[in-house]
Amino acid sequence: MTTNHPGTGTGEAIGDASSSTSLSLASVLAEPARRTPEALAVLEGRERVSYGELWEQVRGHAAALRGLGVATGDRVALVAPNVADFVRAYYAVQTLGAVVVPVPVLLVPEEAAHLVSDSGAKVILGHTSQLELARGCAERTGASLVTLGSRGSERSDDDPPSLTELAEDVEPVSHFVTRGPQDPAVIFYTSGTTGKPKGAILTHLNMVMNATVNAFDANDTSSSDWVLGCLPLFHVFGQTVSMNTTFRAGATLVLQPRFDPLQALELIREHGITHFNGVPTMYTRMLEVAPPEMRLPSLRLCISGGAALPVSVLERFNERFETQILEGYGLSETSPTATVNQPSIGTRAGTVGHPLWGIDVEIADPDSERIELLPRGSRGEVVVRGHNVFAGYLGNPEATRAALVDGWFRTGDIGVRDEDGFLSIVDRKKELIIRNGYNVYPREVEELLLEHPELAQVAVVGLPDSTRGEEICAVAVHATLSAGDTDQSVSDRVVEWAANRLAAHKYPRRVVFTDELPLGPSHKVLKRELRERIIREEQQASQN
Structure with a gap:
């Protein structure tokens, strides 16, 4: 049986449904391409790509990947900075029903090789700006290297194949592969601050729902918004809250390949950026470099996450740029957003707000083997349950059992929920x-x-x-x-x-x-x- 999907063309079958219910992260891009194909999806430097163009390019990349032997369920490592080629490759992998394994470009080859070998990725997609890292990783793991982006005029017979060039010579696939909601979409590796990085398996349900509630429940994002994408797309915060959330709303994503505070401020002013997502160090650095006369009248919403944002920085930034920073909280294992300050519910500086729609966040006894919830005002371990909680750690059932207890995810963070329901993160339990x-x-x-x-x-x-x-x-x-x-x-x-x-x-x-x-x-x-x-x-x- 074949199934037509929104924005996918003829309905030619290229994959089997794992269940009668289907859901694909690829639809986050396919839907706005069907509804508003002329709208601007991505701006990177001088490159401007509409939703219709981007979806066609993605389907071409998917066809090229299929020609290289990538099949549904395969893991594909992606080594690229914040460039349009990251977006094309990411959704091409999803279109085939394969699994993306993002590799942080700041790693050394030995560290990156652990991610590739542990995930079982057989193919590495390496952007031309990251070839040294990608090559080193391929040499250490035996995975096949395929490049992304322009290779320039200097080429040799030893060059790995270019997905960008292969995609130009093949017929794009007609639609994305049907996947089950609980099928893996992305494997994110934890930062390793408490040991060797573990692969957190995030499903299509995790990723699609987190983008959806971020766009339409936590915040009122519309297709007219412009979002600055300077958070690394290889990280779950940038991938979900910047990229997927932007496309879920049919808005425009302006990419900054590498964060530079002064350039970020100039991009905000030049393009009328309305949404900025960042970590505390980004807000601090932008405050430090901003010229005294600079004004940012278009910037109406900022999200901070990834680490604790000092209240003093929040207040200074809000006053300096006449905007509002909403601090949130989450982890790779929670897709990532679990809570955020939400204007519709109420905001409170120094807290990370309330749980998102469909998510429960409570405080539990950190020393108990079971989940024993504590009353409001108590200090304890933050626990989370809902559509955002990951499927487990890849190949590590012991760590999975320790993290997923009684239907809750144990975050390892120490927090307090006050009488009004606002969550404050006190610290990492292990710190x-x-x-x-x-x-x-x-x-x-x-x-x-x-x-x-x-x-x-x-x-x-x-x-x-x-x-x-x-x-x-x-x-x-x-x-x-x-x-x-x-x-x-x-x-x-x-x-x-x-x-x-x-x-x-x-x-x-x-x-x-x-x-x-x-x-x-x-x-x-x-x-x-x-x-x-x-x-x-x-x-x-x-x-x-």
Whole structure:
């Protein structure tokens, strides 16, 4: 039996339904292509692609992939920055009913090879700007390398095939493959802050529903909106909240291949960007570089996620650009959005808002093996259930059983829901510092330290201490450094200042300065790396 799908053409069968109910992430792009083919879908530099053109290109890429042997259910690694070729390749894989394995372009080949080998990907789609990484990954895994984008004039017989060129010489497939709602669509690898990255399996239901509720329930997104896509598309935040949500609403996505704060501000002004999605470091950097006279009258909505946004940054950004930042919360395992401040329900600075439509978020006893929910106002582990919760960790049933308990996903984050239902994230359970037997949550200390005028960025970590178990250390970036000041003199002032504002077991006894905080692919501060670096430097100093 053949089935016609919206915007897919003749109904020629190229895949079998896994159940009588079908759902495909490819429909997120196919639907606006059918409804508004002339509308602008993607703008990247000088390249402007309408929905009709983009969908035709995607179907051509899918035909080329099929010619290379990619079939329904196969895993395909995608190594590309925020360019139009990422979009074409991503939806081409979905059109075939295959599974995308995004590879962060900031990884080294050894790290990327783990993702490819663990996922079982047999094909790597590598953008020409990332060929060194893609080649290194292919060499280490034996996967076939296929390039994306223009190869230029310098070519050799040893060049891998180009999907971009192959797609120009084949007849596009007529429609996307039917998939079941619970079939895998994307495998995202966790950041690895607590160990080796694990592959979180997100289904078509996860991805389509998260894009839908982000577009139409959490926010009032329309086809007239312009969204700046500077969050990495290889990360679940950028992929769902920027790319898929934009296309679900039939809006326009303006891509920035690599985030640059001043260029981002110029793009907002030049194109009349209405939506900006970012992580806290992006908001901080844009505040730092914005010319005093710059105004952004079109920017009406900003979403912040990925890490805790200091209230001071939120308030300064809102005032400076006359807009509204809505802070949200989620993880790779929750597609990602679980909660967000929603104007229709109410917003509250310093919180991550309420659960999205169809999602439950509660606080549970973090020390219980079962899910024991706690009353409002209690501090405990954030647990999530709903259409956004992933299907499990690829090839890791033990980790899956530990994460999915009694129908809930255990996030590992510590939070509180107040009487009005607003969720506040206190910290990562695994980043908890225990000093002299007292629990210290780095988020609380960081929030306070960011109020100090001499500090621009702060990350708080626990260092081993033979007497107290752990000692609190703040790693900071200078906001200003006056003539005659040294790192030590500023450190002394900050420690004294914090001691007058925090309990004795909470304030940092050390403040270490660095030029910049190390960030992971999703722009989260790599606290484990910071901690290990400080310990290593101390050991080296003691030996000299």
